[in-house]
Amino acid sequence: MSSAPGFPQNHAPAIRAEQLCRHYRMGETLIRAVDGVTLNVRTGEFVALLGSSGSGKSSVLNLIAGLDRPTSGSVIVQERDLAQLSREDLARYRLHTVGMVFQSFNLIASMTLAENVELPMRFAEVDREKRGDLAREALARVGLLARVNHRPSELSGGEQQRAALARALINRPQLLLADEPTGNLDSHTGTEIMNMVREFNQQLRMTVVMVTHERALAERYAQRLIFLADGKLVGDDSNSTVAAKAGTHASAEGERR
Amino acid sequence: MKLPDLTELAVRNLRESVLRNSLTTIGISVGVASLVAMLSLGIGLQQPASRRLMKSGLFDTVVVTSRRDLRNFNREEERSGPAPGESRILDEPTRREIERLPNVLEAYPDIRFITELRFEDKPHLTMVAALPPSAQSNDAFDAVQGHFFSTDIAPEVILQKTFAEELLGKTPRVGIDETNVAELAAPLLGKELTMRYAQRETTEAAGSKATNDSSTAPADRSLAGAAYSVVSREQKLKIVGVADLDPESMRGPTRARVFLPLKLAESLHAMQPTDLREISRSANDEPVYSSVSVRVKSPSQIQAVEDTVKKMGFNTFSILDASRSVQQFFKVLDVFLGIFGSLALAVAFIGIVNTLVMAILERRREIGIMKAIGASDGDIRKLFFAEAGAMGVLGGIVGVALGWAIGQVINLGTNIYLKRQSFPPEHFWAVPWWLVAFAVVFSFLVSLAAGLYPAGRAARLDPVQALRYE
Numbered sequence: 001m002s003s004a005p006g007f008p009q010n011h012a013p014a015i016r017a018e019q020l021c022r023h024y025r026m027g028e029t030l031i032r033a034v035d036g037v038t039l040n041v042r043t044g045e046f047v048a049l050l051g052s053s054g055s056g057k058s059s060v061l062n063l064i065a066g067l068d069r070p071t072s073g074s075v076i077v078q079e080r081d082l083a084q085l086s087r088e089d090l091a092r093y094r095l096h097t098v099g100m101v102f103q104s105f106n107l108i109a110s111m112t113l114a115e116n117v118e119l120p121m122r123f124a125e126v127d128r129e130k131r132g133d134l135a136r137e138a139l140a141r142v143g144l145l146a147r148v149n150h151r152p153s154e155l156s157g158g159e160q161q162r163a164a165l166a167r168a169l170i171n172r173p174q175l176l177l178a179d180e181p182t183g184n185l186d187s188h189t190g191t192e193i194m195n196m197v198r199e200f201n202q203q204l205r206m207t208v209v210m211v212t213h214e215r216a217l218a219e220r221y222a223q224r225l226i227f228l229a230d231g232k233l234v235g236d237d238s239n240s241t242v243a244a245k246a247g248t249h250a251s252a253e254g255e256r257r
Numbered sequence: 258m259k260l261p262d263l264t265e266l267a268v269r270n271l272r273e274s275v276l277r278n279s280l281t282t283i284g285i286s287v288g289v290a291s292l293v294a295m296l297s298l299g300i301g302l303q304q305p306a307s308r309r310l311m312k313s314g315l316f317d318t319v320v321v322t323s324r325r326d327l328r329n330f331n332r333e334e335e336r337s338g339p340a341p342g343e344s345r346i347l348d349e350p351t352r353r354e355i356e357r358l359p360n361v362l363e364a365y366p367d368i369r370f371i372t373e374l375r376f377e378d379k380p381h382l383t384m385v386a387a388l389p390p391s392a393q394s395n396d397a398f399d400a401v402q403g404h405f406f407s408t409d410i411a412p413e414v415i416l417q418k419t420f421a422e423e424l425l426g427k428t429p430r431v432g433i434d435e436t437n438v439a440e441l442a443a444p445l446l447g448k449e450l451t452m453r454y455a456q457r458e459t460t461e462a463a464g465s466k467a468t469n470d471s472s473t474a475p476a477d478r479s480l481a482g483a484a485y486s487v488v489s490r491e492q493k494l495k496i497v498g499v500a501d502l503d504p505e506s507m508r509g510p511t512r513a514r515v516f517l518p519l520k521l522a523e524s525l526h527a528m529q530p531t532d533l534r535e536i537s538r539s540a541n542d543e544p545v546y547s548s549v550s551v552r553v554k555s556p557s558q559i560q561a562v563e564d565t566v567k568k569m570g571f572n573t574f575s576i577l578d579a580s581r582s583v584q585q586f587f588k589v590l591d592v593f594l595g596i597f598g599s600l601a602l603a604v605a606f607i608g609i610v611n612t613l614v615m616a617i618l619e620r621r622r623e624i625g626i627m628k629a630i631g632a633s634d635g636d637i638r639k640l641f642f643a644e645a646g647a648m649g650v651l652g653g654i655v656g657v658a659l660g661w662a663i664g665q666v667i668n669l670g671t672n673i674y675l676k677r678q679s680f681p682p683e684h685f686w687a688v689p690w691w692l693v694a695f696a697v698v699f700s701f702l703v704s705l706a707a708g709l710y711p712a713g714r715a716a717r718l719d720p721v722q723a724l725r726y727e
Contacts, residue, residue: 095631
């Protein structure tokens with residue numbers, strides 16, 4: 001599968017955040033998890049969100065994923081302002097436009113890999129007959145064809161994350177969001193997963209936003225590094241590392257600050 | 258999400274914590290079982306009672322009596338309306354008037370008298386009543402062995418089964434309903450009975466000395482034409498049928514034990530108990546009746562006909578009057594039993610809520626994952642509804658089976674007791690099909706209602722928080 005039809009080929013921003021804020025009230029104190037972040041991510045770009053824990057990088061990712069709503073500001077993904085969408089539309093957006101992978105894999109323990117991968121298709125009401133083959137195909141792509149009927153607990157961390165990737169891509173989203181995808185993996189399996197993510201980014205022209213606190217990893221794979229601290233954007237560098245440049249088609253944006 | 262997917266996921270989730278969900282389902286089953294048990298007890302108790310009422314075959318009949326009779330079924334009626342002495346006489350013109358009322362099929366006099374019947378030279382004293390030809394279509398005469406009267410004037414007779422037993426010299430067993438009528442009828446059909454009765458003969462003129470061979474009725478000389486004499490007569494009758502009627506059933510022609518065709522009975526001019534009293538009134542030869550049975554087109558018109566006849570100045574009585582209070586009693590009983598039965602279901606309701614709320618806490622993360630990969634609030638809500646509904650249907654089915662089993666055990670127990678007390682067996686427990694369907698559907702709906710709160714709560718769960726939950 002390469003350059004699937006329907007994927008935007010232009011360099012228009014896939015994600016546009018304007019003065020994005022997410023504040024929580026925790027007892028008496030107001031926590032500014034995201035505090036006035038403005039950024040653009042172009043279609044097909046591979047962006048890493050970097051920062052120490054509590055910097056607000058996961059909160060930004062959740063806002064882009066439509067799992068959370070901004071307190072103020074806007075996130076516009078493919079010309080839709082997520083803050084304006086109804087809960088129902090937001091669910092549809094998560095179902096069709098976004099694929100997510102997490103540090104803790106988040107596979108459903110009681111289901112086999114095939115069932116886990118099938119689950120988004122159930123929500124999308126894909127025909128029952130097609131689902132089995134599609135799930136198998138997706139698991140084959142991440143090298144897990146032999147494991148389709150295994151439960152997550154019977155698999156290694158790397159295998160679980162590969163299954164999670166297969167699930168994230170099953171409804172052919174344009175956006176892949178990864179929250180510390182290698183955080184629970186050793187460096188070898190981490191590399192394996194990241195190679196897959198890069199492959200999807202380059203072959204399927206998917207826009208990838210990855211949250212990580214490992215700068216080396218980000219430099220190795222991302223085309224652009226965005227730094228956050230205390231909920232604010234503190235740095236936005238186009239990555240000069242050769243590895244990240246390989247096969248690039250998207251131009252990085254200049255520093256905003 | 259589509260229904261098959263929902264069901265599949267719901268069943269899978271229920272299987273994940275088998276013990277807890279089984280216990281909850283058992284709770285529902287016990288609730289449904291108690292509801293089914295209570296309601297079927299109510300229905301079961303009602304059935305023998307209404308069966309007996311139906312057997313009387315009087316559901317479309319109004320019995321009209323004159324207020325002169327001084328006996329009334331209703332005290333209120335006694336107080337209102339004209340005094341007994343001034344009220345109308347129930348005679349032939351009145352009968353014809355009643356027969357012309359709308360929705361009245363026929364109005365026939367109740368002719369009944371106590372007399373002696375000889376069978377194989379043995380005398381038997383019993384109540385004889387006349388039956389109109391229309392009685393043939395009456396439910397009560399459905400089970401006649403032999404046949405109905407060939408004509409309305411034929412010298413034929415139908416026996417009530419206990420009288421048939423008496424004729425054959427069998428002692429009727431108290432309370433036992435299941436007499437084999439065919440067995441009784443076989444030796445009797447076609448045999449002859451001799452009926453001895455007192456015939457009333459109008460004597461020609463006042464003052465003339467009316468002499469009879471048997472008995473005399475002292476006539477008031479001042480009332481011209483009102484005198485009559487009483488003659489003893491005999492009439493041979495052929496037994497054509499034996500009826501499976503309940504001797505203890507309600508008032509009406511079926512209370513007699515021997516039945517004659519109406520026209521024949523009328524032609525006999527048999528002395529009636531009321532004749533003696535009416536002698537002071539009846540100035541002509543028109544017969545006066547103690548009561549007239551009025552057949553109405555359908556039971557729903559009984560009330561209207563009764564009201565009209567009452568306005569004419571007569572007392573009326575119908576089985577509906579008697580059964581109305583009985584029906585009311587059973588309705589109240591059903592409601593009470595239903596409430597008791599529902600108590601257990603209410604406890605089960607709380608059980609479902611508890612189980613599902615626990616499931617939300619346990620599966621919080623799973624709900625978060627589902628939402629993250631695209632499940633809508635509606636999908637999550639439906640999933641929890643499906644789980645509640647599945648428990649409800651399963652609990653309902655098991656509950657109905659359980660309730661039925663309890664009923665069978667109680668039936669068995671009561672019948673052993675009844676047998677010891679030498680009462681006939683009864684089915685106090687009836688589980689009709691509509692109750693089975695009702696119980697399962699009701700259990701399903703109750704479970705859905707119980708799922709309302711947990712499902713809403715699960716649907717509103719914040720995915721970010723849920724995903725953070727370990």
